[in-house]
Amino acid sequence: MKIKSINLLNYRNYSSFSTDFNPELNIFVGDNAQGKTNLLEAIYFMSTLRSFRTQNDRDLIKFDEEFFRIQCEIDTDVSTNKAQVVVLKNGKSIKINETMIRRSSDYIGTLNCVIFSPQDLNFFSDTPRTRRKFLDIEATKVSNKYLVALNHYFDVLKQRNALLKQPQIDEDVLSILTHQLIEDMWIIVDYRLKMVKSLNKKIKLLFKKLSQEDNSIDLQYQTEFTTDSEQEFKRLMHDRMKQNKMRDIYFKITHSGCHRDDLSAYMNTHELNQIASQGQKRLVLIALKLALVEFIYDKEQRNPILLLDDVFSELDQTHQQRFLENVPSDSQILLTTTSIDQLKELKRPMSVFEINKGQLITRRDLNG
Ligand SMILES: Nc1ncnc2c1ncn2[C@@H]1O[C@H](COP(=O)(O)OP(=O)(O)OP(=O)(O)O)[C@@H](O)[C@H]1O
Ligand SMILES: [Mg+2]
Incomplete structure (x- = not known):
């Protein structure tokens, strides 16, 4: 999958901006605060319908404007699709090839991106919520069943917590909601466990190749019951919810469930955070x-687009080269940097875009 072109209207510090992209490597260079990250953020928005920097879509509308619009063309092996999102202060509208898309879940997957931003360096020291969000965002990109179960789970959880806050609790309703919660929970936990198992195998190899060190990386999904058996999971979870019932009612909150789970990382059986250097943490995140x-x-037989905000330029030349060797050869990469000096040496077809105050100043195509 490749992003062919983009058109922005009133997005952050861009009034009006449009460009097409190199199918291989795209480098956005400019001083601080010129709009490099904003551009990657806009592409990421077209992938997940959310920003990686703010929860509030309104922050993305250019100051003093009423809406923003992003249009892009996406090349897949079989076709070129046009996607458009318009965000107003009170809602958004989505179109693919002139057809209105009513539900976000029908849009997700149209453009698949993986982002690596400086915030990611705190990934394993941040709260468990950050790591659950990571698993959720990535799983929903490739599994509609997961997306549906996840949305339903949070609806039911909200209802259950609201019920627990009532002075008089209807036990029948509580038991129906508990049952529904466990049904969704199985889909979510089972998927997350399989996903982490698969990521774990891959990250071990990738970290070795990137670092050329002997250290072994291990990812573990932390959950209440780890089992392949749906029946056993549901039985154990029902028992756990029964045990927790009085505590849930007393504290007016649901104590057990996959909204409490976590993902941890170890380096040679020690917690990654406690022993890894900054450089090692960066490589672990890149490997992830x-x-x-x-x-x-x-899952899709298609490579996602890689968005690298400020991260690539933090690597030394050897690690940059190793990184590129481990990216699938037909992956499109878009990255930002404040200095192009080091990157000029890369032997890859690339386009260098100079960004200044939300405008494209120059574009140079190299090694093409
Ligand atoms: N809603 C908005 N409307 C207009 N301008 C905005 C809005 N939100 C952010 N900006 C501006 O965008 C600029 C920051 O852009 P961005 O984060 O993309 O910078 P950058 O080029 O990545 O810089 P750095 O190298 O420091 O990371 C700032 O000047 C900021 O004031
Ligand atoms: Mg930036």
């Missing part, structure tokens, strides 16, 4: 993202 690229390929 590359593992994700392979995971998406396994």
Whole structure:
């Protein structure tokens, strides 16, 4: 999958912007605060319908404007699709090839991107919520069943917690909601377990190749019951919910469930955070993202687009080269940097875009 072109209207510091992209490597260069990350953010928005920097879509509308619009052309092996999203202060509308898309779930998957941004360096020291969100966002890109179960799970959880807050609790309703919660939970936990198992295999190899070190990386999904058996999971979970019932009612909150799970990383059986250097953490995160690229390929037989915000330029030349060797050869890469000096040496067809105050100043095509 490749992004062929983009057109922005009133997005962050872009009034009006349009360009097409190199199918291989795209480098956005410019001083600080010129709009490099904003551009990657707009592409990411077309992938997930959310930003990786803000929860609030309104922040993305150019100051003093009423809406923003992003249009892009996406090449797949079989066709070129046009996608458009318009975000107003009170809602958004989505189109693919002139057809209105009513539900976000029918849009997700149209453009598949994997992003690596500086915030990711705190990934394993951040709260479990960050890591669950990562698993959820990535799983929903490739599994509609997961997306449906996840949305339903959070609806039911909300209802259950609201019920627990009532002065008089209807036990029948509580038991129906508990049952529904466990039905969705199985789909979610089972998928996350399989996904982490697959990522784990891949990250081990990728980290070795990138670092050329002997350290072994291990990812583990932390959940209440790890089992392949749906029946056993549901039985154990029903028992657990029964045990928790009085506590849930007393504290007016649902204590057990996959909204409490976590993903941890170990380096040679020690917690990654406690022993890894900054450089090692960066490589683990890069290996994780590359593992994700392979995971998406396994599911879709298509490589996602790689968005690298400021990260690539932090690597030394040897690691940059190793990174590129481990990216599938037909993956499209878009990256930002404040200095092009080091990157000029890369032997790859590339386009270098100079960005200044939300405008494209120059574009140079190299090695083509
Ligand atoms: N809603 C908005 N409307 C207009 N301008 C905005 C909006 N949101 C952010 N900006 C501006 O966008 C600029 C930041 O853009 P961006 O984060 O893309 O910078 P950058 O080029 O990636 O810089 P750095 O190298 O520091 O990461 C800032 O000047 C900021 O004021
Ligand atoms: Mg930036």
